[in-house]
Amino acid sequence: MKAVLAGKSNYSEGFKAALTEAGLELIMADTASDLKGLPEEMPVVLLYDAKISPLVTDRAVLDRSILGLKPHDMIVFLMDKDEEASPYVESRVIDAASYLASIKRRVTVLMRSSRASDERFDDRYMSARNKGVTFIKYDDIEISENDEIYLIEVYDGKISVSLETPLLIDCGEKPTPELEDFVKALRLRTYGDGCITGNRWFLNQGSTFKRNVKLINTIALDGDLNKVIPALVKDIHALSKPGQGQTAFVDSKKCAYCYTCYRVCPHSALGPDENAAAMKVNDLLCAACGICVAVCPASAITFKGEKVEGDRAEKSGKKLKMFCCENSALIASKNALDGLDAAVEAVPCGGDITSEMMTKALKDYERVMVAVCCDDACKHRDGNKRVIRQVERLKERLEKLGHDSHRLSCIQTGVTMSNILKGAAEKALSGGGKK
Amino acid sequence: MIIASQKPIDEIKEYIKDYKKILIAACGTCVTVCLAGGEKEARELAELLSLDGDQEFRVVTPERQCDSEFLAEFDENVGWADVVLSLACGVGVQYMAERYVKKPVVPGLNTSFMGTNRDAGYWTEMCQGCGNCVLEKTGGICPVARCSKSHFNGPCGGSADGKCEIDPSTDCAWQLIYDRLKSLDQLEKLYETIPPRDWSTSRDGGPRKIRRPDVAIEEG
Amino acid sequence: MAEEKSKLQRLFEAGEFVVTGEIGPPRGADVEHVHKAAEGLRGVIDAANVTDNQTSILRMSSIAGVLLAQQKGVEGVAQMTCRDRNRIAIQSDLLGAWALGIRNVLLLSGDHQSFGNDPQAKNVYDVDSVQVIKIMADLKNEGRFLNGKKAKTAPKFFIGTTANPFADPEELQLIRLKKKIKAGAQFVQTQSIYDIDRFERWMEKVREWGLHKEAYIEAGVIVNKSVRSVEVTQTVPGMSVPDSIVERMRKAKDPKEESVNIVLEIIERIKKIEGISGLHIMAIGWEEIVPEVVKSAGLLPRPTLN
Numbered sequence: 021m022k023a024v025l026a027g028k029s030n031y032s033e034g035f036k037a038a039l040t041e042a043g044l045e046l047i048m049a050d051t052a053s054d055l056k057g058l059p060e061e062m063p064v065v066l067l068y069d070a071k072i073s074p075l076v077t078d079r080a081v082l083d084r085s086i087l088g089l090k091p092h093d094m095i096v097f098l099m100d101k102d103e104e105a106s107p108y109v110e111s112r113v114i115d116a117a118s119y120l121a122s123i124k125r126r127v128t129v130l131m132r133s134s135r136a137s138d139e140r141f142d143d144r145y146m147s148a149r150n151k152g153v154t155f156i157k158y159d160d161i162e163i164s165e166n167d168e169i170y171l172i173e174v175y176d177g178k179i180s181v182s183l184e185t186p187l188l189i190d191c192g193e194k195p196t197p198e199l200e201d202f203v204k205a206l207r208l209r210t211y212g213d214g215c216i217t218g219n220r221w222f223l224n225q226g227s228t229f230k231r232n233v234k235l236i237n238t239i240a241l242d243g244d245l246n247k248v249i250p251a252l253v254k255d256i257h258a259l260s261k262p263g264q265g266q267t268a269f270v271d272s273k274k275c276a277y278c279y280t281c282y283r284v285c286p287h288s289a290l291g292p293d294e295n296a297a298a299m300k301v302n303d304l305l306c307a308a309c310g311i312c313v314a315v316c317p318a319s320a321i322t323f324k325g326e327k328v329e330g331d332r333a334e335k336s337g338k339k340l341k342m343f344c345c346e347n348s349a350l351i352a353s354k355n356a357l358d359g360l361d362a363a364v365e366a367v368p369c370g371g372d373i374t375s376e377m378m379t380k381a382l383k384d385y386e387r388v389m390v391a392v393c394c395d396d397a398c399k400h401r402d403g404n405k406r407v408i409r410q411v412e413r414l415k416e417r418l419e420k421l422g423h424d425s426h427r428l429s430c431i432q433t434g435v436t437m438s439n440i441l442k443g444a445a446e447k448a449l450s451g452g453g454k455k
Numbered sequence: 456m457i458i459a460s461q462k463p464i465d466e467i468k469e470y471i472k473d474y475k476k477i478l479i480a481a482c483g484t485c486v487t488v489c490l491a492g493g494e495k496e497a498r499e500l501a502e503l504l505s506l507d508g509d510q511e512f513r514v515v516t517p518e519r520q521c522d523s524e525f526l527a528e529f530d531e532n533v534g535w536a537d538v539v540l541s542l543a544c545g546v547g548v549q550y551m552a553e554r555y556v557k558k559p560v561v562p563g564l565n566t567s568f569m570g571t572n573r574d575a576g577y578w579t580e581m582c583q584g585c586g587n588c589v590l591e592k593t594g595g596i597c598p599v600a601r602c603s604k605s606h607f608n609g610p611c612g613g614s615a616d617g618k619c620e621i622d623p624s625t626d627c628a629w630q631l632i633y634d635r636l637k638s639l640d641q642l643e644k645l646y647e648t649i650p651p652r653d654w655s656t657s658r659d660g661g662p663r664k665i666r667r668p669d670v671a672i673e674e675g
Numbered sequence: 676m677a678e679e680k681s682k683l684q685r686l687f688e689a690g691e692f693v694v695t696g697e698i699g700p701p702r703g704a705d706v707e708h709v710h711k712a713a714e715g716l717r718g719v720i721d722a723a724n725v726t727d728n729q730t731s732i733l734r735m736s737s738i739a740g741v742l743l744a745q746q747k748g749v750e751g752v753a754q755m756t757c758r759d760r761n762r763i764a765i766q767s768d769l770l771g772a773w774a775l776g777i778r779n780v781l782l783l784s785g786d787h788q789s790f791g792n793d794p795q796a797k798n799v800y801d802v803d804s805v806q807v808i809k810i811m812a813d814l815k816n817e818g819r820f821l822n823g824k825k826a827k828t829a830p831k832f833f834i835g836t837t838a839n840p841f842a843d844p845e846e847l848q849l850i851r852l853k854k855k856i857k858a859g860a861q862f863v864q865t866q867s868i869y870d871i872d873r874f875e876r877w878m879e880k881v882r883e884w885g886l887h888k889e890a891y892i893e894a895g896v897i898v899n900k901s902v903r904s905v906e907v908t909q910t911v912p913g914m915s916v917p918d919s920i921v922e923r924m925r926k927a928k929d930p931k932e933e934s935v936n937i938v939l940e941i942i943e944r945i946k947k948i949e950g951i952s953g954l955h956i957m958a959i960g961w962e963e964i965v966p967e968v969v970k971s972a973g974l975l976p977r978p979t980l981n
Contacts, residue, residue, distance in 0.1 A: 276483070276484075276487055276488055278487075278488040278572075280488065280490075280572075280575065283572075283574070283575055284575045315490075315575065316495075317487045317488050317489075317490050317493045317495060318483070318487055318493060318494070318495075319493075319494055319495050374495075374499070375499050375503075376495070376498055376499040376502055379499060379502035379503050379506070380502055382506060383502070383505075383506065417464045417503060418503075418506075420463060420464050420465040420468075421464055421465065421468060421503065421504070421506065421507075423506060603787050603789075604757070604758075604784055604785075604787060604798070604800045604803070605800045605803075606784065606800070606803040606804075607803050607805075607806065608803050608804075608805035608806065608851060608854055609805070609847055609848070609850060609851030609854065610842065610843075610844075610847060610848065610851065611784045611804075611842075612784075612837060612838070612839030612842045612848075612866060612913045613786070613787070613839075613842065613912040613913040614842050614843050614844075614848075614913070615841070615842055615843055615912055615913055616843060617843060617844075620786075620787060620912035620913060621787045621789045621790070622789075627843070629844075629847060630843060630844055630847075633844045633846070633847045634844075642846075645847060645850050646850060646853075646854070648805055648806075648809065648854050648857065648858060649806075650806065650809070651762060651801070651802045651806045651810070651821060654801065
């Protein structure tokens with residue numbers, strides 16, 4: 021099976037050999053332009069080095085930079101990003117801070133309180149604290165510079181602490197320009213200043229939303245790539261089989277060739293078919309999330325195998341209709357709604373629910389509820405948040421038409437939150453409302 | 456592309472309140488792609504407006520409402536309706552009204568501008584159709600449409616951090632022009648004073664038309 | 676018949692350090708308001724701008740305001756923006772202004788109407804400020820309107836314009852100032868200065884470009900009446916008010932007194948900058964402080980002309 025090994029990283033010949041031995045025929049792509057002409061669905065292993073401040077990773081650089089400091093000067097590490105750090109970075113920061121404390125330096129590590137620490141590091145945190153490192157979690161931070169001294173004010177919601185330091189070490193990871201080129205060429209969906217991998221920031225290990233692209237941060241592995249080989253090979257072989265179940269399908273006669281689906285697909289599964297002057301779906305990449313179906317202005321996209329006309333679910337005679345995302349609410353709804361006057365319709369993603377579907381349901385049911393994943397849990401790029409905004413807009417329009425907008429509601433839930441889902445359903449059912 | 460947005464639904468409801476049979480005419484071109492008046496929006500509107508249940512709705516979607524050939528096939532549906540709610544741009548609405556002399560035609564959209572789709576759900580204005588393109592002088596960025604004051608000789612004093620004074624989410628067109636000409640190594644173009652322009656090619660010269668005798672079938 | 680050349684122009688030409696002020700016309704047809712403001716400034720400043728619906732807030736017209744000020748012995752500078760008038764109205768109004776004895780005009784693009792009380796208004800912007808300067812200069816020098824027709828009696832205004840040392844992009848703003856001067860602007864009033872360090876750097880550029888030799892440059896300052904007023908100023912687009920100034924005002928026991936101190940410090944620095952020919956003082960809603968500021972700055976008595 022063919023796979024692309026992309027990115028110019030310090031991988032060993034052994035790594036290459038191990039992959040070849042596992043049955044992969046490797047195509048090398050040192051730069052993004054080497055990807056040209058390769059099939060979109062071909063598996064890609066993208067190796068890259070995250071840029072992290074050498075003050076965190078390189079003891080010698082750290083030693084040099086503290087030479088000029090006075091003995092009592094504070095040294096501050098800053099982990100300001102909202103998201104979790106990769107375990108690699110986190111461990112390196114603890115190590116560097118411990119080291120400085122052990123040579124009798126005053127050290128503070130500032131972390132945004134929204135970051136979760138890796139519990140595997142509990143002991144190391146404890147040991148660093150014992151050596152004298154101060155860890156502060158904060159919600160708000162203000163940094164100003166005056167004559168090469170940084171004045172830092174952090175606030176944790178209750179108290180604020182002021183620090184002064186001549187050495188402020190930003191421990192954030194940054195993508196390199198080469199990596200950005202690959203991200204563009206592979207059409208990986210970007211997200212703020214990063215790119216999505218599941219719901220994590222992209223400099224962490226893992227696959228992207230595009231099923232056939234695996235990202236490997238070589239620095240985070242300390243150069244030991246052999247650790248990832250078995251899982252990698254397994255993942256790549258899995259890609260040779262087409263996705264299970266449904267995929268999206270574009271009716272080329274209806275397609276307006278407007279590229280809207282191309283822009284929104286989290287999985288980069290849609291691309292132009294120049295012969296037909298229409299978009300087409302790459303079945304190997306499609307995750308059947310339905311976002312393209314929902315956004316297609318020309319209603320040209322459907323799921324294969326599904327009826328093209330009349331996507332209205334049958335009337336059930338029940339009082340409440342619930343659209344449940346199959347990644348969260350649908351699982352939570354199993355048995356939770358027993359005995360309730362509610363009909364559940366599964367949707368692949370909240371992003372798949374259109375205003376038209378909700379409006380149609382309002383004709384047949386007294387109450388309509390949309391149940392989707394919690395924030396940041398959507399595996400299809402915030403389909404949950406989009407449907408919440410759609411619900412808001414529809415409620416507004418219902419009100420303008422003089423209807424009771426309480427008939428429509430929305431809830432976010434996780435797989436295990438059956439009670440919350442049940443409670444919301446009961447609340448909706450007890451609300452009465454005019455038909 | 457022509458960019459439009461749907462009128463508030465209560466306003467639309469008011470337009471059609473005295474009619475029983477309503478034909479919602481979507482348009483399959485520009486306004487479909489900007490998610491304002493395509494078949495999808497038309498169906499959604501029909502569902503919403505029929506929640507009360509005493510009006511009848513039909514949806515048709517001509518490829519374009521601004522060409523008579525595409526309208527012809529809908530004559531019958533128009534005949535059925537008491538009113539046509541057109542989800543086309545202003546051109547389509549008027550063209551339909553012209554064709555169906557005895558049928559009231561009401562607009563469902565506010566036609567907004569000529570622009571582009573920057574991102575899902577985000578459109579921006581690019582051209583004002585002023586009839587006398589100056590893009591060669593300005594690095595391909597239009598000061599007429601994209602500068603809030605349509606300045607021809609540089610930014611006003613309100614340009615700060617590359618943004619327009621009237622709205623921090625709007626780029627200062629002159630900052631863009633400057634950046635672009637700088638990257639093209641053509642900053643000398645900015646030293647030229649552009650004289651007051653002839654606006655008669657724009658709307659100010661009255662409704663505009665273009666005639667091409669070489670393409671016309673009959674002379675005159 | 677009034678002199679052809681304004682007093683303001685002759686003072687500049689005589690090499691005096693000129694002081695101009697500003698009168699905001701009333702939101703109504705109130706004559707007394709302008710008369711009183713003018714009387715307060717008489718002998719304290721050399722000329723007063725009367726604003727043209729500044730920040731797009733509807734007020735009495737600038738030309739009428741100048742006329743009222745001149746009745747009280749204060750020479751006026753009529754302001755004319757490109758926002759509300761097309762080329763016909765601008766030229767027509769300025770013909771009238773000249774006929775009524777107005778000799779100075781300040782031509783500018785004008786704040787966008789979305790800032791004022793009539794954001795629903797249609798704007799004009801038929802010509803931009805560089806173009807309107809050229810129109811008025813051509814009328815003066817060649818006696819012809821923009822349309823090429825000869826004017827029977829051509830006005831010969833002393834033409835001024837504005838410059839913002841704090842707007843972006845800096846190079847393009849300088850290019851534009853150069854274009855304004857080349858088009859015929861004879862004096863330039865700058866945006867109000869709070870960040871004097873930045874202003875000094877800007878003036879270095881102005882001297883590098885030689886612009887101070889081609890037009891008289893007046894530095895603008897604002898006397899704020901309160902902490903609130905300086906806070907609001909900080910949020911106005913195109914203004915650059917350092918936090919340190921706001922902080923000083925906030926901490927002061929008497930913010931009014933502190934405000935005057937701040938302005939006087941800035942004026943002291945301005946006076947030392949090479950290429951500055953005068954000072955333009957604005958005191959929105961606090962016009963009565965202007966005499967004190969001018970006096971404390973050592974700029975009284977004002978020079979007279981023979």
